[in-house]
Amino acid sequence: MKRLLSILLLLLATGYAHGENVKVRLYSANTIKSINISVDLGHYNLYSTGNGTDELIEDMIGEGRSVILRPEGKKIHVSVNETDYGTFTSVRLESTDTACILCLNPENCKQRTYEGNLEVSLLKNGNMFLLNDVDFETYIAGVVQSEIYGNQTDIFRVQAIISRTWALRNMRKHASEGYNFCDHVHCQAYLNRCIRPDIMLGAIESTGETLVDSTGALIETPFHSNSGGETANSEDVWRNALPYLRAVTDTFSFHMRQSDWTKIISRDRWLNYFSRTHKIDIKDSANLDTLLTFSQEHRKVRLLGIPLTRIRTDFQLKSTFFSVTIDSTSNSVVLNGHGYGHGVGLSQEGAIRMVSLGIPYDSILYHYYTGAMLHQDPYANPAHVTNLIDKISHIIEEDNNTKTQVHSKKDDWLGRLFRLRDREEREEIYIEEEQDSDKDWEYEW
Amino acid sequence: MRYYIIAGEASGDLYGANLIKALREKDPQAEFRFWGGDAMMKETGQPIRHIRDLAIMGFIEVVRHLRTVLGNISFCKRDILGWHPDAVIGIDYPGFNLKIEKWAHEHGIKAIHYISPQLWAWKKGRLKGMRKYLDLLCYILPFEQQFYAKNNLPQAVYVGHPLVEVVSDATPSNDSQPNTKHLTLNTDKPIIALLPGSRRQEIKNSLPYMVRLAANHPEYQFVVAGMSLIGPDFYNKVINSSYITHHSSLEIVYDQTYSILSSAYAAVVCSGTATLETGLFHVPQVVCYRGNPISIAIARALVGSRINHIALVDLIDDSNVVTELLQQDFNDRRLEEEFRLITTDTANRERMLEGYRRVEQKLGSTGASSRVAENIIQVITKTQN
Numbered sequence: 001m002k003r004l005l006s007i008l009l010l011l012l013a014t015g016y017a018h019g020e021n022v023k024v025r026l027y028s029a030n031t032i033k034s035i036n037i038s039v040d041l042g043h044y045n046l047y048s049t050g051n052g053t054d055e056l057i058e059d060m061i062g063e064g065r066s067v068i069l070r071p072e073g074k075k076i077h078v079s080v081n082e083t084d085y086g087t088f089t090s091v092r093l094e095s096t097d098t099a100c101i102l103c104l105n106p107e108n109c110k111q112r113t114y115e116g117n118l119e120v121s122l123l124k125n126g127n128m129f130l131l132n133d134v135d136f137e138t139y140i141a142g143v144v145q146s147e148i149y150g151n152q153t154d155i156f157r158v159q160a161i162i163s164r165t166w167a168l169r170n171m172r173k174h175a176s177e178g179y180n181f182c183d184h185v186h187c188q189a190y191l192n193r194c195i196r197p198d199i200m201l202g203a204i205e206s207t208g209e210t211l212v213d214s215t216g217a218l219i220e221t222p223f224h225s226n227s228g229g230e231t232a233n234s235e236d237v238w239r240n241a242l243p244y245l246r247a248v249t250d251t252f253s254f255h256m257r258q259s260d261w262t263k264i265i266s267r268d269r270w271l272n273y274f275s276r277t278h279k280i281d282i283k284d285s286a287n288l289d290t291l292l293t294f295s296q297e298h299r300k301v302r303l304l305g306i307p308l309t310r311i312r313t314d315f316q317l318k319s320t321f322f323s324v325t326i327d328s329t330s331n332s333v334v335l336n337g338h339g340y341g342h343g344v345g346l347s348q349e350g351a352i353r354m355v356s357l358g359i360p361y362d363s364i365l366y367h368y369y370t371g372a373m374l375h376q377d378p379y380a381n382p383a384h385v386t387n388l389i390d391k392i393s394h395i396i397e398e399d400n401n402t403k404t405q406v407h408s409k410k411d412d413w414l415g416r417l418f419r420l421r422d423r424e425e426r427e428e429i430y431i432e433e434e435q436d437s438d439k440d441w442e443y444e445w
Numbered sequence: 446m447r448y449y450i451i452a453g454e455a456s457g458d459l460y461g462a463n464l465i466k467a468l469r470e471k472d473p474q475a476e477f478r479f480w481g482g483d484a485m486m487k488e489t490g491q492p493i494r495h496i497r498d499l500a501i502m503g504f505i506e507v508v509r510h511l512r513t514v515l516g517n518i519s520f521c522k523r524d525i526l527g528w529h530p531d532a533v534i535g536i537d538y539p540g541f542n543l544k545i546e547k548w549a550h551e552h553g554i555k556a557i558h559y560i561s562p563q564l565w566a567w568k569k570g571r572l573k574g575m576r577k578y579l580d581l582l583c584y585i586l587p588f589e590q591q592f593y594a595k596n597n598l599p600q601a602v603y604v605g606h607p608l609v610e611v612v613s614d615a616t617p618s619n620d621s622q623p624n625t626k627h628l629t630l631n632t633d634k635p636i637i638a639l640l641p642g643s644r645r646q647e648i649k650n651s652l653p654y655m656v657r658l659a660a661n662h663p664e665y666q667f668v669v670a671g672m673s674l675i676g677p678d679f680y681n682k683v684i685n686s687s688y689i690t691h692h693s694s695l696e697i698v699y700d701q702t703y704s705i706l707s708s709a710y711a712a713v714v715c716s717g718t719a720t721l722e723t724g725l726f727h728v729p730q731v732v733c734y735r736g737n738p739i740s741i742a743i744a745r746a747l748v749g750s751r752i753n754h755i756a757l758v759d760l761i762d763d764s765n766v767v768t769e770l771l772q773q774d775f776n777d778r779r780l781e782e783e784f785r786l787i788t789t790d791t792a793n794r795e796r797m798l799e800g801y802r803r804v805e806q807k808l809g810s811t812g813a814s815s816r817v818a819e820n821i822i823q824v825i826t827k828t829q830n
Contacts, residue, residue, distance in 0.1 A: 229777055229778055249657060249688070251657045251658070251661050251688075254661065254778065254781050297773050338778075357660070357661070357663055363689055
């Protein structure tokens with residue numbers, strides 16, 4: 001029984017030694033006027049939280065029931081399955097079990113599902129402010145799912161390590177606003193709970209793993225979609241030169257989805273931009289020639305003294321790693337570029353390719369973060385992790401054997417994991433009862 | 446007769462070995478003293494200087510090693526004076542050999558140069574000295590005939606390319622040759638030959654790109670044609686510092702270039718004689734070269750627009766038989782693109798193989814070494830008579 005309880009606890013705190021939940025602001029890039037929240041799995045209690053003490057509004061809201069929240073004056077109007085409960089300053093939906101899922105349907109926004117608790121209050125402008133109070137590792141698994149694609153567990157492990165390292169280093173990024181992270185790329189994308197068992201597996205396998213420098217301090221772990229064949233030095237994009245964020249050759253990023261791009265801009269717009277915005281004399285033939293024939297075999301930092309990062313922002317380019325050619329027929333300049341993103345740190349598509357080539361996940365990390373070291377948290381509990389890994393592996397194997405995509409909520413891996421738990425629990429009770437009856441029998445005898 | 450032969454590079458060593466054989470056939474009493482490598486050693490004992498200590502290419506590299514070069518020249522002169530040869534035969538290696546040959550001529554020794562320097566490309570000013578001091582010049586490229594006819598060098602003789610006989614001897618059908626033994630690689634994958642050059646500088650400049658290419662293509666077995674005289678330590682150091690070498694699809698095989706080429710599906714070749722060898726083995730290739738930028742800039746300034754190609758196969762056919770990636774064009778991206786073309790584009794492979802057939806026709810038959818030997822003996826005996 002103890003072992004099973006440990007597994008359950010682990011599901012919420014999969015080896016995260018620090019053992020605390022994090023608060024993540026949801027729909028941070030959207031305006032939420034009202035929201036319909038339904039329970040997909042487990043049971044939730046609904047509390048009013050505005051007056052210093054929590055007051056229960058409704059308990060054991062189970063699967064299929066909906067909570068509708070909308071602003072009314074400066075408060076939130078609450079109704080559960082069309083029954084009005086009044087208005088409150090803020091409310092909290094608190095899970096009563098370890099496997100609880102909420103489905104959020106905000107007005108004019110895409111539906112998402114999350115595990116853990118949900119806190120809802122109003123911003124000064126009357127819009128809703130949603131916080132997911134969730135276990136750290138569950139959050140990391142959601143980030144991994146939002147941030148990377150792929151179908152091999154090791155790529156999720158790589159992403160989990162760098163996302164965990166980043167999160168631990170930036171835990172107080174939004175502390176002044178009352179939460180840890182936003183769900184947008186400003187922090188790390190967290191656009192849903194993790195619904196894929198293979199992603200969860202990768203995240204759990206990396207339990208307790210972070211990247212540190214030679215002093216043992218957590219490092220910055222920036223990443224981007226595709227380096228285009230060469231990563232960038234940190235100081236070429238941002239202010240600081242960090243020893244582990246060095247430019248490295250990255251041929252693994254060739255021939256991937258985001259390896260190359262082309263953008264056509266009218267010649268006039270291109271030249272006027274430099275002339276008007278940056279006061280470059282485009283009548284000077286040397287300047288003109290540079291602007292129309294600029295090329296990068298290796299990444300450069302500036303074009304005629306102007307940071308390429310600025311040019312990238314102003315023209316909304318996928319990367320700063322581009323060369324310029326002239327298309328005289330259309331009086332345009334053609335920017336032939338490589339990669340997608342800032343180029344510093346890990347190239348996600350490069351890492352995907354490396355995993356497909358069988359390169360170990362630690363070698364991948366060392367390739368992109370020069371001189372960094374993998375650190376294993378000594379407080380992470382490997383026995384529990386192994387147990388959970390076994391169970392999720394079993395679920396993945398089942399999926400592979402049935403060869404059908406699991407879509408229904410009933411068949412969600414989390415639900416199945418808990419049915420598996422229930423079954424084990426029943427078996428264990430049965431064995432205990434049997435042993436008890438044996439003892440009774442022995443005693444009687 | 447006494448023949449003092451100087452070969453400064455691996456290819457010269459190979460041609461030197463064949464020349465020794467040919468001279469011995471025509472002059473059974475022949476005595477040899479030589480600068481060369483393992484191939485010549487197999488024919489006739491120990492060299493005075495081994496080629497592993499001699500290979501330098503490019504202006505900057507020569508300047509860096511100037512003291513060694515000058516030391517070798519004065520040592521060579523003393524050695525020749527002490528041995529009294531009938532002829533000094535310099536094979537290629539013009540920076541060194543032409544100086545020695547001039548000196549030999551001035552000291553009454555027949556001065557013979559085998560494999561003409563590329564005067565049609567650059568350093569045409571050497572013609573005057575060669576006309577004056579050489580008793581025999583044996584050139585090997587068919588298009589050079591026109592150049593020497595035009596520039597009045599009567600002692601210049603076209604002998605054909607020695608590689609034709611070398612490669613012909615090494616074809617798998619001829620099992621008597623040591624080079625024909627097949628590679629013992631435990632793989633079913635198509636083999637990609639990597640020929641990073643014969644000089645340390647070349648290897649250092651080209652092998653890292655080849656390693657990175659290999660890292661991305663586990664579907665092929667990449668084999669580096671290594672040279673034992675360079676040594677495994679050097680290759681391993683360059684490879685290990687290049688990239689992630691995570692899979693077993695990259696191997697170094699030493700001193701079996703022809704075995705590798707005879708088994709290869711495609712090749713990446715550092716420009717030089719190897720491009721022609723690869724062509725004669727009918728292996729589609731990407732030719733690449735990255736040298737010291739200053740050396741290249743000087744070379745470009747000297748050559749101007751006189752030549753359009755660097756790879757020998759292209760020069761011989763005067764067309765783009767192979768793709769040449771030079772200097773900044775020799776980068777990971779271009780190499781990857783061109784590699785895909787020679788491995789997956791059947792039409793491109795066929796077009797290249799057709800080009801190789803044209804090159805073979807232009808090079809003609811085997812027997813270059815025999816013709817060189819014949820001419821050397823003729824020049825010596827003519828004077829003696």
